[in-house]
Amino acid sequence: MHSSKSKLGWMAIKMQWNSNFSETFHPERDLENAATINSVLSEFGLRFGSLLAHVLHPSTPSLYPCFTDLMTFDRFWNFPLLFTLFPRDIFSNIASVRCPDLNDLTDSYRWSMNLKPWILKNISLMASSIVSNTLWNLLFAALTCVGSQCCRRSRQPLGSCSLHIHAHSTSLGEKYERHCPGKGRMLDCVVPRPEGYRRSIPLPQSRDEVWSSNVPHTRLVEDKGGQNWMSIKKDKFIFPGGGTQFIHGADQYLNQISQAMVPEISFGHHIHVALDIGCGVASFGAFLLHRNVTTLSIAPKDVHENQIQFALERGVPAMVAVFATHRLLYPSQAFDLIHCSRWRIKWIRDYGILLLEVNRMLRAGGYFVWAAQPVYKHEEILQEQWKEMEDLTSRFCWELVKEGYIAIWRKPLNNTCYLNNDTGALPPLCDPNDNSDNVWYADLRACITQLPVNGYGSNVSTWPARLHVPPDRLQSIEMDGYISRKEIFRAESKYWNEIIELHTRFSLERYETTFAAALIDLQIDCWVMNVVPVSGFNTLPVIYDRRLIGVMHDWCEPFDTYPRTYDLLHASGLFSVEKKRCNMSTIMLEMDRILRPSGRVYIRDSISVIGELKEIASAMGWVSAVHDIGEGPHASWKILISENECDVLS
Structure with missing residues (x-):
C-alpha cells in the first residue's frame, strides 16, 4: 500500500477517475460482469487515447511511462485495460522525461504543475466530438482546481480510526474507541463540505x-x-x-x-x-x-x-x-x-x-x-x-x-x-510508580490514584494570575536536563502577539501553550484546544494548571473530531519532529479535514520544512505566503500563513 501523500494533486485526471469511475466499476466484486466492464473500459480508453492525441503538444512531458506506473499503483487495479489500450504511436514524438515519484507529494505536484500549461493551452480541443460531456466536465474541473482527490460522501467523517471493524471485542464498549488501521490506510483524500455549507454563525x-x-x-x-x-x-x-x-x-x-x-x-x-x-x-x-x-x-x-x-x-x-x-x-x-x-x-x-x-x-x-x-x-x-x-x-x-x-x-x-483504608480494601491504591499522566493508549487502572505529597496540581494560583505564574507541575515535566523550564515558560509568554478575531482556535503547540494565553490576554472571544504531540514532552498537566484545555495526540493518526471544526490552526516546530515518523502530507491532509472553509493556518518551522509545506498547501488548494519571524529575514525559521479558500469538488 502506498503512502497517503501520493494521493494529492499530482494528476488531476487520475484523481477524477479514482473518485468517480471506481464508484461504478468493481471488477473484483462483479466478476460475472467482467466482459461488460471490459467493454466499457475499452471504449473509454480509446476515447481518452484519442483525446490525448489532440491535446498533447509535442514538447509536453511524456505521459506514457507514467501511465505504465499507474497500472500497478494503489486503487488503479480497477482499470488495468485503460492503459494497455493507448496506442504507443500517440506518444512516439513526445520526449521522455522522468515520471513523478508516486510516493512523494512534493515531486508529483511539481510534475503536474509542469504538465498543466500544455493541457490548458490546448484545452479548446477538448470540446471535440470525441469527448463526451461527462469526460469534458471531469477534465475541466480537475485541471482548473488542481485540487486533491475528494473523499466520497460515504466515507467516515471521523477518519479511518473511527471504523469499528478493527475492534477485537465489543463487550466493554471497545467499538467506540480509537482503532486505527495502520500506516498507509489513513484518510487519503480531501473531505468535501456538505452541499449548501455556509460560514458558521459566530459566538455568542x-x-x-x-x-x-x-x-x-x-x-x-x-x-x-x-x-x-x-x-x-x-x-x-x-x-x-x-x-x-x-x-x-x-x-x-x-x-x-x-x-x-x-x-x-x-x-x-x-x-x-x-x-x-x-x-x-x-x-x-x-x-x-x-x-x-x-x-x-x-x-x-x-x-x-x-x-x-x-x-x-x-x-x-x-x-x-x-x-x-x-x-x-x-x-x-x-x-x-x-x-x-x-x-x-x-x-x-x-x-x-x-x-x-x-x-x-x-x-x-x-x-x-x-x-x-x-x-x-x-x-x-x-x-x-x-x-x-x-x-x-x-x-x-x-x-x-x-x-x-x-x-x-x-x-x-x-x-x-x-x-487510612483497611489493608486489602478494594479498590487498592495505585502503585506509586504508576504514571497517572501517561494517557496515550494507556489501559484503565482499577486503583485509586494518589495525590502528589508535594501538593503539585492542588496548589494552583487564583485567576487570572493562574494563567501566567509558572505552575508547580512545570518542575515535574520530563525535559532535557539543560532546559530551564521557567525561562522557557516566560520566553514563550512574551513571543505571541498575533491578533486574529476568530471565535474558535486550535494549537498544535509543543511547549506550554502561551499562544492560547496570549489570546486570552487580548480578550478575544475564543477558546484554544492545545494538542501535545506524543513525540514531545508531556506538558498537559501544566496546560490544565493554567486553566486551559488540551489533549494528547499522535499526528500520524487522525484527530478525534469532525470535519470543519476549527477556524485557525497553529503549529510551532511540529513538522520538523513528526516528519521523521510519518509523511508531512498525512498531517496536512488531517489539518485540511478539521479546518473550516476560509480558515487560516499558521505554521512556524525551519526554512526547508516550510518550503515543502508550501507546495503541499498549494496542492490542497490553500492560498499561502511565507513570512519572516521576529529574528528577521536571515533567521533559520519562517512562518507559513495559509488560508483554505479552495472549493473542493463534491
Whole structure:
C-alpha cells in the first residue's frame, strides 16, 4: 500500500477517475460482469487515447511511462485495460522525461504543475466530438482546481480510526474507541463540505442556533426533540438550552448546582475548567462559557452519529471520546468539576474502574456532579445501583451532597483518608510508580490514584494570575536536563502577539501553550484546544494548571473530531519532529479535514520544512505566503500563513 501523500494533486485526471469511475466499476466484486466492464473500459480508453492525441503538444512531458506506473499503483487495479489500450504511436514524438515519484507529494505536484500549461493551452480541443460531456466536465474541473482527490460522501467523517471493524471485542464498549488501521490506510483524500455549507454563525449567537446545512443530519432532532435538546426552524437548528436532565433549562440547572446545593462551587471563581461526559449537544458547556468556565464536552460516536459535531458547530469545546478500556487523553488533576447526566454509563463495573478514571482526572477538592435516574427514581433496580454507587464513592473518600435528582461528590484535598483504608480494601491504591499522566493508549487502572505529597496540581494560583505564574507541575515535566523550564515558560509568554478575531482556535503547540494565553490576554472571544504531540514532552498537566484545555495526540493518526471544526490552526516546530515518523502530507491532509472553509493556518518551522509545506498547501488548494519571524529575514525559521479558500469538488 502506498503512502497517503501520493494521493494529492499530482494528476488531476487520475484523481477524477479514482473518485468517480471506481464508484461504478468493481471488477473484483462483479466478476460475472467482467466482459461488460471490459467493454466499457475499452471504449473509454480509446476515447481518452484519442483525446490525448489532440491535446498533447509535442514538447509536453511524456505521459506514457507514467501511465505504465499507474497500472500497478494503489486503487488503479480497477482499470488495468485503460492503459494497455493507448496506442504507443500517440506518444512516439513526445520526449521522455522522468515520471513523478508516486510516493512523494512534493515531486508529483511539481510534475503536474509542469504538465498543466500544455493541457490548458490546448484545452479548446477538448470540446471535440470525441469527448463526451461527462469526460469534458471531469477534465475541466480537475485541471482548473488542481485540487486533491475528494473523499466520497460515504466515507467516515471521523477518519479511518473511527471504523469499528478493527475492534477485537465489543463487550466493554471497545467499538467506540480509537482503532486505527495502520500506516498507509489513513484518510487519503480531501473531505468535501456538505452541499449548501455556509460560514458558521459566530459566538455568542451560535450557542442558540446554527445553519442546518452545515450539519446535515436530523436523527438527533427526531430522537431528542421531545426532551427539548433542539429543534428545526426554517434553515437553522435551534438549541433552547434543554436536555434530558435539564427540565427547566441549563441556566436553572447550573443555578441549582452552584447556589442551592454547593455555593462553594461558584462557577467562574472557584470552578474554571470542567468536563462534561456524555454531553448531548453540549448545552451544559455552552451555558457555562458565559459564566467564565471552559468546559470540554465529550461523547462517543453513538447511534445519533454526531452529537459532538453539533457541539462544535455551536462553538463549544468538544471532542469524540469514550469510556471503555483506555484512559481518556487528559492528565491527572485536570478538571475542577466533572459532570455527567447519563445513567447508562456503568460506573460500578470492575470495582468502579470508570469512576476511578474520573477520580484520576479530578483536581484535589474538585467536584463530580451526577444527574441520572438512580439518583432520584425509586425503582428497585435503580435503587440497588444507587446503593452500590454510594458504597463505591465512600471508598474513594468522596463527600456526598444530594438534592432532588442531582448528586454532587467532592474529592479529598490529600491522601489522608486513602491511607487510612483497611489493608486489602478494594479498590487498592495505585502503585506509586504508576504514571497517572501517561494517557496515550494507556489501559484503565482499577486503583485509586494518589495525590502528589508535594501538593503539585492542588496548589494552583487564583485567576487570572493562574494563567501566567509558572505552575508547580512545570518542575515535574520530563525535559532535557539543560532546559530551564521557567525561562522557557516566560520566553514563550512574551513571543505571541498575533491578533486574529476568530471565535474558535486550535494549537498544535509543543511547549506550554502561551499562544492560547496570549489570546486570552487580548480578550478575544475564543477558546484554544492545545494538542501535545506524543513525540514531545508531556506538558498537559501544566496546560490544565493554567486553566486551559488540551489533549494528547499522535499526528500520524487522525484527530478525534469532525470535519470543519476549527477556524485557525497553529503549529510551532511540529513538522520538523513528526516528519521523521510519518509523511508531512498525512498531517496536512488531517489539518485540511478539521479546518473550516476560509480558515487560516499558521505554521512556524525551519526554512526547508516550510518550503515543502508550501507546495503541499498549494496542492490542497490553500492560498499561502511565507513570512519572516521576529529574528528577521536571515533567521533559520519562517512562518507559513495559509488560508483554505479552495472549493473542493463534491
